[in-house]
Amino acid sequence: MTTQKTCGTVRKLQKTKTKITNFAVFFYKFVTYSLLLIGILLVLTGYFLKESFFLKYTINNKLTDAALDTINNFKIFITVMGFVALAIFFFFKYCKRSILRFINEKRVFLQNLTIIILTMLIFTVLLELVIRAVLPEEVKYNFIPGQKDFNKKYVSLNREGYRDREYPHYKGESAIRIVGLGDSFAFGVGVKNANDTYLKKLESLLNKNSKNMTYEVLNFGKPGIDTAYEIKILKNEALRYKPDIIVIGYVLNDFNDGEAGNREKTNAYAIWFDIYMQRSSYLYYFGNKGISRALEILGIKKSYYNTIKGLFSSETSRQFNKLYFKELKEISNENNATLVLVVFPFIYKLDNYPFVGANNFIKEVGTEYGIEVLDLLPYFQSRNEEDVIVSKFDPHPNEIGHKIAADAIYEKLIKLKLVQ
Numbered sequence: 001m002t003t004q005k006t007c008g009t010v011r012k013l014q015k016t017k018t019k020i021t022n023f024a025v026f027f028y029k030f031v032t033y034s035l036l037l038i039g040i041l042l043v044l045t046g047y048f049l050k051e052s053f054f055l056k057y058t059i060n061n062k063l064t065d066a067a068l069d070t071i072n073n074f075k076i077f078i079t080v081m082g083f084v085a086l087a088i089f090f091f092f093k094y095c096k097r098s099i100l101r102f103i104n105e106k107r108v109f110l111q112n113l114t115i116i117i118l119t120m121l122i123f124t125v126l127l128e129l130v131i132r133a134v135l136p137e138e139v140k141y142n143f144i145p146g147q148k149d150f151n152k153k154y155v156s157l158n159r160e161g162y163r164d165r166e167y168p169h170y171k172g173e174s175a176i177r178i179v180g181l182g183d184s185f186a187f188g189v190g191v192k193n194a195n196d197t198y199l200k201k202l203e204s205l206l207n208k209n210s211k212n213m214t215y216e217v218l219n220f221g222k223p224g225i226d227t228a229y230e231i232k233i234l235k236n237e238a239l240r241y242k243p244d245i246i247v248i249g250y251v252l253n254d255f256n257d258g259e260a261g262n263r264e265k266t267n268a269y270a271i272w273f274d275i276y277m278q279r280s281s282y283l284y285y286f287g288n289k290g291i292s293r294a295l296e297i298l299g300i301k302k303s304y305y306n307t308i309k310g311l312f313s314s315e316t317s318r319q320f321n322k323l324y325f326k327e328l329k330e331i332s333n334e335n336n337a338t339l340v341l342v343v344f345p346f347i348y349k350l351d352n353y354p355f356v357g358a359n360n361f362i363k364e365v366g367t368e369y370g371i372e373v374l375d376l377l378p379y380f381q382s383r384n385e386e387d388v389i390v391s392k393f394d395p396h397p398n399e400i401g402h403k404i405a406a407d408a409i410y411e412k413l414i415k416l417k418l419v420q
Helices: 022-048 065-094 096-105 107-134 144-154 198-208 227-236 268-280 282-297 304-312 315-334 356-368 377-381 399-415
Strands: 175-181 214-219 245-251 338-344 372-375 389-391 394-397
Touching (some): 022 065, 096 107, 175 198, 198 399, 227 245, 245 315, 304 315, 315 338
């Protein structure tokens, strides 16, 4: 009489013909209890993970609504993955005999695989440590993984979460108030002293040359945002300060892809993982950059700057972005404020600038909607690129670049007779 063998059989392992090796037992226990540990950690993380954890990866201690939705979905995702890991753990426990025999039969392959994985992990950790040890502190600040340390050391925020001092909502009778919006250029990424950013330099210039008026220039710049988000900040926060002038610091990468809605969305968890790794690991950051560069050379992937140029060549994207400028003009009119659009160039090949057409389009849109436009390209073209950027690794404007912008904006405001 034959007995059907199942993974749930209670027959003792000692009765099997093949001897179970110590490696098989160790490997089984390691995998099984790793699944248990991972499952418990994922479930607990999904339950207890707070939004405050993600704030340390932001610069102004604020999360967008889209980011909050992604975080909530991520919490659900890792909780489900935790239960999946626990289910596999119980499966391994129930099918212990069959799994042990499988491991025993494949032990040579699994031993080699284990050695390869451990070697790669050790090599990766060591390489990361070497990079961190070799790179000088000042050089680290030029790369994304070092920006968190830079912000801790040099960046302080007001109660609104912006890189500026505190201002009361009430505006004095002799005060002219300017609110500045923008991305990392306005924020001053790579600039150690907030007073060296172009908006604060502008404030200093205005007050230095004024006899009767007090000028307040409020910085609502936030790295990584675009025009749509700047409009949101303007409506919900900046307008409460009753501005007389609204200055938009516009960089060409603020131009949105109007055709993105017709494309399949990228996996949000993959994006989160990529952002986390790029901000946490120098090895991952440099590796990612190296792979991207290789793909660009091979023609498989468009370069960053070519991608921006491609957006401006799309009529759909042009019409899509024009709506933002129209809305900005309407908001400024409704609040009796003068809108000034300051167009920053990419500090890239200034002697043979490849984005002249893009700059001209922004100026044309500004003229169409009655917006005062200042194109900073001619001001930067008179200088060497190396003199006006943070470093060869970071093309953001440095203190000199911010001074150039502040001087140009000051001249524009004087010419328009918006300031005295």
